[in-house]
Amino acid sequence: MMALKxxxxxxxxxxxLLLAFSLFALSVGSAEIESPWRYIxxxxxxxxxxxxxxxxxxxxxxxxLLVGAALGVAGALSQSATNNPLADPSIxxxxxxxxxxxxxxxxLNIAEIGTLPTTIAAVIxxxxxTLLTFASSRSALQLVIVGIATSALLSALVGLILTxxxxxxxxxxxxxxxxSLALVTSKSIYLLAPVILITxxxxxxxxxxxxxxxxxxxxxxxxxxxxQRMRLFAFILIAILIATAVSTVxxxxxxxxxxxxxxxxxxxxxxRPLIIGSAVIGAALLLFxxxxxxxxxxxxxxxxxxxxxxxxxxxLILLLRRSGEVWR
Amino acid sequence: xxxxxxxxxxxxxxxVMEDFSAEISLSSITAIxxxxxxxxxxxxxxxxxxxxxxxxxLEINGRDVSEFSDKELAAIRxxxxxxxxxxxxxxxxxxxxxxxxxxxDSRLNHLSTxxxxxxxxxxxxxxxxxxxxxxxxxxxxxxxxxxLVLLDEPFASQDLASQxxxxxxxxxxxxxxxxxxxxxxxxxxxxxxxxxxxxxN
Numbered sequence: 001m002m003a004l005k006x007x008x009x010x011x012x013x014x015x016x017l018l019l020a021f022s023l024f025a026l027s028v029g030s031a032e033i034e035s036p037w038r039y040i041x042x043x044x045x046x047x048x049x050x051x052x053x054x055x056x057x058x059x060x061x062x063x064x065l066l067v068g069a070a071l072g073v074a075g076a077l078s079q080s081a082t083n084n085p086l087a088d089p090s091i092x093x094x095x096x097x098x099x100x101x102x103x104x105x106x107x108l109n110i111a112e113i114g115t116l117p118t119t120i121a122a123v124i125x126x127x128x129x130t131l132l133t134f135a136s137s138r139s140a141l142q143l144v145i146v147g148i149a150t151s152a153l154l155s156a157l158v159g160l161i162l163t164x165x166x167x168x169x170x171x172x173x174x175x176x177x178x179x180s181l182a183l184v185t186s187k188s189i190y191l192l193a194p195v196i197l198i199t200x201x202x203x204x205x206x207x208x209x210x211x212x213x214x215x216x217x218x219x220x221x222x223x224x225x226x227x228q229r230m231r232l233f234a235f236i237l238i239a240i241l242i243a244t245a246v247s248t249v250x251x252x253x254x255x256x257x258x259x260x261x262x263x264x265x266x267x268x269x270x271x272r273p274l275i276i277g278s279a280v281i282g283a284a285l286l287l288f289x290x291x292x293x294x295x296x297x298x299x300x301x302x303x304x305x306x307x308x309x310x311x312x313x314x315x316l317i318l319l320l321r322r323s324g325e326v327w328r
Numbered sequence: 329x330x331x332x333x334x335x336x337x338x339x340x341x342x343x344v345m346e347d348f349s350a351e352i353s354l355s356s357i358t359a360i361x362x363x364x365x366x367x368x369x370x371x372x373x374x375x376x377x378x379x380x381x382x383x384x385x386l387e388i389n390g391r392d393v394s395e396f397s398d399k400e401l402a403a404i405r406x407x408x409x410x411x412x413x414x415x416x417x418x419x420x421x422x423x424x425x426x427x428x429x430x431x432x433d434s435r436l437n438h439l440s441t442x443x444x445x446x447x448x449x450x451x452x453x454x455x456x457x458x459x460x461x462x463x464x465x466x467x468x469x470x471x472x473x474x475x476l477v478l479l480d481e482p483f484a485s486q487d488l489a490s491q492x493x494x495x496x497x498x499x500x501x502x503x504x505x506x507x508x509x510x511x512x513x514x515x516x517x518x519x520x521x522x523x524x525x526x527x528x529n
Contacts, residue, residue, distance in 0.1 A: 220427075269418050
């Protein structure tokens with residue numbers, strides 16, 4: 001097992017690489033810009049190139065980092081809270097609930113994608129889905145089974161609504177429901193940044209307590225604590241993180257499962273470092289995927305969910321192979 | 329003292345035990361024995377306050393077990409479960425420390441010496457053998473030095489040498505005043521070092 005200092009150095013190096021890659025991501029895109037670095041390092045230079053970099057690409061890069069971090073943290077919380085290395089926020093219906101809430105709000109013309117009302121609708125959807133799952137389950141295992149059912153039910157409702165909605169913009173909604181950062185503007189950042197940073201900070205504070213859930217529900221009760229209550233609190237945080245992410249960029253496949261797993265393999269299961277590591281790895285995966293999505297075949301964009309799976313899955317499989325058959 | 333006076337125990341609609349009485353004195357080792365399905369673990373769960381009794385009286389130091397809050401119970405008794413699966417790869421030492429953050433290093437060292445844990449304390453809990461995992465479970469129950477320790481089948485996966493060191497360890501813990509109640513799956517002859525044997529057959 002890696003010493004604490006080694007883990008910190010590893011996390012810090014990944015973080016520095018991520019910063020460097022963020023700058024690179026600002027410099028590439030479908031618009032041809034001559035010597036983009038001049039505009040990146042001197043934000044005061046004006047002109048169309050400045051606008052492309054700082055008003056189109058910059059919010060998108062920031063959004064990728066924030067949403068990736070949110071998905072990583074939410075994934076880490078769901079695994080710890082259910083004491084199940086296979087759990088991710090979609091498994092207990094949170095993502096589907098958020099999608100349903102956001103879809104209904106957009107189709108009823110209450111809200112536009114990426115605005116506060118959509119996020120509120122998504123948070124309500126995610127919380128209702130979470131509570132529905134919790135109300136019908138007593139243990140971590142039941143939670144996962146009931147959650148899969150809730151998730152299937154709510155996803156079917158989203159599909160049904162999008163099919164019957166006779167709306168010209170239904171196509172863009174369904175594109176968004178597959179996940180895309182193309183609709184992100186600087187306004188989205190004002191919403192994403194505070195919600196994701198505050199919720200992740202709270203997650204970090206409570207995460208040490210979530211370590212106890214690794215002992216199993218029975219042992220936690222012997223310690224005089226209520227495991228379902230600890231879990232519910234974690235899932236409220238998950239609901240907020242997922243809903244904020246989903247309402248801005250849609251559902252992004254696999255990232256919330258892959259990021260905490262990759263982190264587990266690198267630094268182990270303790271929740272405090274795991275939360276920070278999953279945020280960094282999640283941010284890195286999503287920024288990498290989004291940069292690929294918008295630069296591989298310009299001016300077309302690839303669905304980002306495809307790329308997160310294309311990148312995340314091989315990394316996860318490689319790490320698993322290297323470490324033998326032990327869950328971490 | 330633990331007073332058990334004509335209690336009945338049930339899991340849902342299935343009655344496991346009826347009109348059962350016993351007394352367990354402080355600073356003693358009591359073994360609960362009996363054939364499969366006779367209700368040994370059920371009785372242990374009732375003493376732990378995990379399972380409510382259907383009728384009768386179950387008191388710890390003169391106070392009805394049902395009157396204790398979860399926190400109060402956690403402050404007087406610990407339980408080692410018979411088997412335990414872990415999914416997250418904490419080290420064995422991290423598992424020992426979870427929920428026992430205030431326990432001193434010297435207590436941990438004492439336990440790892442007497443329960444023979446030292447060689448695998450830094451290994452991942454998911455990689456331990458059944459016997460090692462069980463000794464970690466027993467060590468967890470003794471970490472916080474609570475007055476009452478309940479052990480479900482502590483000898484199940486132990487070889488003869490380990491059983492011997494466990495017995496010596498339990499006796500030493502009794503000498504410092506702890507009350508130990510254990511479920512055992514062995515004949516009475518092998519349990520003569522216990523102060524009392526409750527035979528449920």
